[in-house]
Amino acid sequence: MSIGAATNGTTGLPVPSHNAHATATATATTSPYQHIADFISNVGKFKIIESTLREGEQFANAFFDTETKIKIATALSEFGVDYIELTSPCASPASRADCEAICKLGLKAKILTHTRCTLEDAKIACDCGVDGVDVVIGTSSFLREHSHGKDMAAITKQALEVVNYIKSRGVEVRFSSEDSFRAVDNAGVHRVGIADTVGCASPRQVYDLVRTLRGVVKCDIECHFHDDTSCAVANAYSALEAGATHIDTSVLGIGERNGIAPLGAFLARMIVAAPEYVKRKYDLHRLKDIENIVAEAVHINVPFNNPVTGFCAFTHKAGIHSKAILNSPSTYEIINPEDFGMSRYVHFAHRLTGWNSIKSRVEQLGLHMTDAQVKLLTTKIKAMADVRPLAIDDADSIIRAFHLDLQERDTVETWKN
Amino acid sequence: MSIGAATNGTTGLPVPSHNAHATATATATTSPYQHIADFISNVGKFKIIESTLREGEQFANAFFDTETKIKIATALSEFGVDYIELTSPCASPASRADCEAICKLGLKAKILTHTRCTLEDAKIACDCGVDGVDVVIGTSSFLREHSHGKDMAAITKQALEVVNYIKSRGVEVRFSSEDSFRAVDNAGVHRVGIADTVGCASPRQVYDLVRTLRGVVKCDIECHFHDDTSCAVANAYSALEAGATHIDTSVLGIGERNGIAPLGAFLARMIVAAPEYVKRKYDLHRLKDIENIVAEAVHINVPFNNPVTGFCAFTHKAGIHSKAILNSPSTYEIINPEDFGMSRYVHFAHRLTGWNSIKSRVEQLGLHMTDAQVKLLTTKIKAMADVRPLAIDDADSIIRAFHLDLQERDTVETWKN
Numbered sequence: 001m002s003i004g005a006a007t008n009g010t011t012g013l014p015v016p017s018h019n020a021h022a023t024a025t026a027t028a029t030t031s032p033y034q035h036i037a038d039f040i041s042n043v044g045k046f047k048i049i050e051s052t053l054r055e056g057e058q059f060a061n062a063f064f065d066t067e068t069k070i071k072i073a074t075a076l077s078e079f080g081v082d083y084i085e086l087t088s089p090c091a092s093p094a095s096r097a098d099c100e101a102i103c104k105l106g107l108k109a110k111i112l113t114h115t116r117c118t119l120e121d122a123k124i125a126c127d128c129g130v131d132g133v134d135v136v137i138g139t140s141s142f143l144r145e146h147s148h149g150k151d152m153a154a155i156t157k158q159a160l161e162v163v164n165y166i167k168s169r170g171v172e173v174r175f176s177s178e179d180s181f182r183a184v185d186n187a188g189v190h191r192v193g194i195a196d197t198v199g200c201a202s203p204r205q206v207y208d209l210v211r212t213l214r215g216v217v218k219c220d221i222e223c224h225f226h227d228d229t230s231c232a233v234a235n236a237y238s239a240l241e242a243g244a245t246h247i248d249t250s251v252l253g254i255g256e257r258n259g260i261a262p263l264g265a266f267l268a269r270m271i272v273a274a275p276e277y278v279k280r281k282y283d284l285h286r287l288k289d290i291e292n293i294v295a296e297a298v299h300i301n302v303p304f305n306n307p308v309t310g311f312c313a314f315t316h317k318a319g320i321h322s323k324a325i326l327n328s329p330s331t332y333e334i335i336n337p338e339d340f341g342m343s344r345y346v347h348f349a350h351r352l353t354g355w356n357s358i359k360s361r362v363e364q365l366g367l368h369m370t371d372a373q374v375k376l377l378t379t380k381i382k383a384m385a386d387v388r389p390l391a392i393d394d395a396d397s398i399i400r401a402f403h404l405d406l407q408e409r410d411t412v413e414t415w416k417n
Numbered sequence: 418m419s420i421g422a423a424t425n426g427t428t429g430l431p432v433p434s435h436n437a438h439a440t441a442t443a444t445a446t447t448s449p450y451q452h453i454a455d456f457i458s459n460v461g462k463f464k465i466i467e468s469t470l471r472e473g474e475q476f477a478n479a480f481f482d483t484e485t486k487i488k489i490a491t492a493l494s495e496f497g498v499d500y501i502e503l504t505s506p507c508a509s510p511a512s513r514a515d516c517e518a519i520c521k522l523g524l525k526a527k528i529l530t531h532t533r534c535t536l537e538d539a540k541i542a543c544d545c546g547v548d549g550v551d552v553v554i555g556t557s558s559f560l561r562e563h564s565h566g567k568d569m570a571a572i573t574k575q576a577l578e579v580v581n582y583i584k585s586r587g588v589e590v591r592f593s594s595e596d597s598f599r600a601v602d603n604a605g606v607h608r609v610g611i612a613d614t615v616g617c618a619s620p621r622q623v624y625d626l627v628r629t630l631r632g633v634v635k636c637d638i639e640c641h642f643h644d645d646t647s648c649a650v651a652n653a654y655s656a657l658e659a660g661a662t663h664i665d666t667s668v669l670g671i672g673e674r675n676g677i678a679p680l681g682a683f684l685a686r687m688i689v690a691a692p693e694y695v696k697r698k699y700d701l702h703r704l705k706d707i708e709n710i711v712a713e714a715v716h717i718n719v720p721f722n723n724p725v726t727g728f729c730a731f732t733h734k735a736g737i738h739s740k741a742i743l744n745s746p747s748t749y750e751i752i753n754p755e756d757f758g759m760s761r762y763v764h765f766a767h768r769l770t771g772w773n774s775i776k777s778r779v780e781q782l783g784l785h786m787t788d789a790q791v792k793l794l795t796t797k798i799k800a801m802a803d804v805r806p807l808a809i810d811d812a813d814s815i816i817r818a819f820h821l822d823l824q825e826r827d828t829v830e831t832w833k834n
Binding site: 094233305315385 | 669799803
């Protein structure tokens with residue numbers, strides 16, 4: 001099949017059009033980047049509702065004391081998230097005190113809290129000084145039967161009372177539910193929220209649902225995706241393509257069960273689609289620090305394969321890859337590590353290595369060899385790496401020894417002549 | 418908005434129709450499960466090409482000795498993967514010896530190897546005794562310029578030579594490229610492969626591309642998705658919806674950079690969509706062992722948030738969630754942990770707990786209390802958990818002490834009367 005020039009790598013997949021990193025290195029040829037045009041898409045103007053201090057508090061290991069909460073909230077605000085969502089002040093006295101304390105910090109990010117859809121909870125939330133209240137009520141037949149047992153008419157009436165109360169306090173209000181969106185939209189809610197609470201949604205389902213909802217309400221649309229089936233980030237992206245405006249994230253994705261769309265992974269996805277917007281709005285160099293703060297607070301390791309900050313996110317190993325990477329990073333790298341304050345690493349000391357990788361290392365070490373010499377050296381390194389793993393130090397020693405050997409032979413040749 | 422009964426949880430998202438676990442618990446009401454119908458979809462009849470021993474060998478930490486390779490290949494075959502892909506026997510003498518050794522094991526899974534598109538490599542691969550050869554050649558303008566520098570006519574000619582040679586040896590052949598699919602399809606290739614080598618594709622792009630390719634070739638379609646932007650599993654799912662037949666995975670996703678679609682995460686996605694097919698075909702109880710074998714071999718920890726086997730995958734904490742989970746697991750759980758030999762855990766000893774969780778624990782401990790007593794106990798536990806984290810042992814001690822206290826009061830009351 002032919003898909004023309006709108007492709008990249010060894011793939012047939014068209015890639016987005018705006019990545020400055022890729023574009024910069026690609027403009028020598030024709031631009032191979034093409035984006036699926038979509039008039040309802042908010043891919044280039046989304047907002048983040050960061051829920052590490054709400055959803056994240058439901059993570060098995062999470063116990064955030066006041067100091068930790070303030071540290072995380074401050075870091076997230078400096079990073080540039082639009083909203084920070086906190087556990088309901090009604091959950092416990094400490095939750096309430098912490099909510100009040102964070103509201104008083106005067107952070108740039110707006111402070112939201114998540115409460116049940118009752119007047120009592122809404123009042124307590126407003127009293128804490130939050131900028132917005134996210135009220136949530138489950139209305140599916142499952143939850144009507146197994147959890148709170150209310151019928152739809154009662155749910156709608158209660159929702160409107162709570163929405164109107166929060167608005168009367170001059171506070172932003174979001175409503176999460178599934179069946180009452182039109183009613184609360186008419187009541188002037190700022191945002192409706194939909195959630196894939198069990199983490200089962202697929203991108204096409206999300207796209208269809210959000211596009212339908214976009215045609216029904218005029219307010220903003222917030223989406224919350226759990227990651228049980230590894231689709232949270234893809235679903236968030238599909239939701240934005242379909243007209244959603246706000247995405248819930250948490251640092252490293254921590255939350256109930258295996259969590260929700262992770263802040264870093266979501267931004268890895270978004271920087272590919274809307275690099276200028278993402279780089280202008282978020283202080284990406286702070287990502288790794290924020291992840292480390294949270295990982296330490298909840299006693300977890302950053303996953304080895306975490307996008308952007310995982311230890312191998314920018315490590316290249318295969319010979320054929322390394323060769324292309326050395327010539328032109330965007331051939332095998334869609335994200336520029338420097339945008340996040342990270343660096344690229346081409347792994348050369350292994351049995352799959354190619355002579356281009358070795359040549360690059362030779363140059364990094366400040367040594368001079370002909371291509372023929374580098375190829376001979378590569379054969380030696382591959383042979384040794386085929387028997388046991390080679391550390392970089394080992395490989396460097398082999399390279400230096402080989403170079404010394406070459407020089408000595410040169411000297412002998414010179415002396416002979 | 419109203420989306421009828423085709424929803425689940427607190428969400429507006431329709432969920433797939435075939436999950437026996439969810440259906441079993443949901444049939445009491447009307448079935449809330451509905452699948453996006455699609456005549457070209459292969460969601461219910463996909464095949465797995467397991468590439469831990471090829472793509473996975475390109476993971477930064479990977480150095481598999483012969484014994485480890487045999488252990489992994491055997492485990493994967495017993496698990497039920499359709500194909501096992503090995504590093505090219507041309508990469509090194511050890512790679513060749515290992516390829517021959519694995520071919521001689523007589524595993525149930527077919528053995529593939531991945532080679533460059535040259536006659537020499539194809540001959541060596543066939544000589545090793547593999548069931549199939551996956552030839553790959555990058556043809557994008559980027560790679561033509563920066564890597565091997567061949568023009569399209571030469572690429573097509575070479576591809577046909579290699580394809581015909583492999584077929585003449587009676588071996589299956591897959592061809593990966595981007596611009597020559599129609600030619601090799603006509604030449605009788607068994608499978609064409611497309612790859613998102615840089616990990617930048619989004620689900621809608623994948624769906625559109627695979628659907629187009631499906632209309633162009635009659636052979637099988639294999640897809641390979643890197644996970645740089647956390648969409649690998651979602652992209653694999655979208656590809657199957659669009660008519661792809663084979664998906665590349667690796668255990669824990671290990672591979673170049675942060676890797677490809679992980680075997681476990683992919684099956685978590687697929688069991689939701691096609692539970693009977695997945696449960697019949699794969700011995701899911703072996704997943705955790707296979708992940709542990711590979712994690713140990715490459716010196717990594719299984720990520721805390723790994724689908725299915727991560728330590729928190731089936732841990733429920735929030736009060737409102739726990740209540741529903743205890744009544745009906747499918748309210749907040751789309752995957753039945755028992756399908757994978759895992760178990761559910763409702764975390765109850767924390768400040769966000771609800772009395773339903775505590776009641777469940779009281780019953781697990783074989784104690785008897787009235788609801789009013791459990792509610793009083795819950796207040797005590799929440800108050801203590803608000804000050805410091807509570808271990809389960811701590812919480813159990815509080816519960817037992819409370820129960821003892823109740824009994825003593827009963828005794829006093831009895832004595833008084």
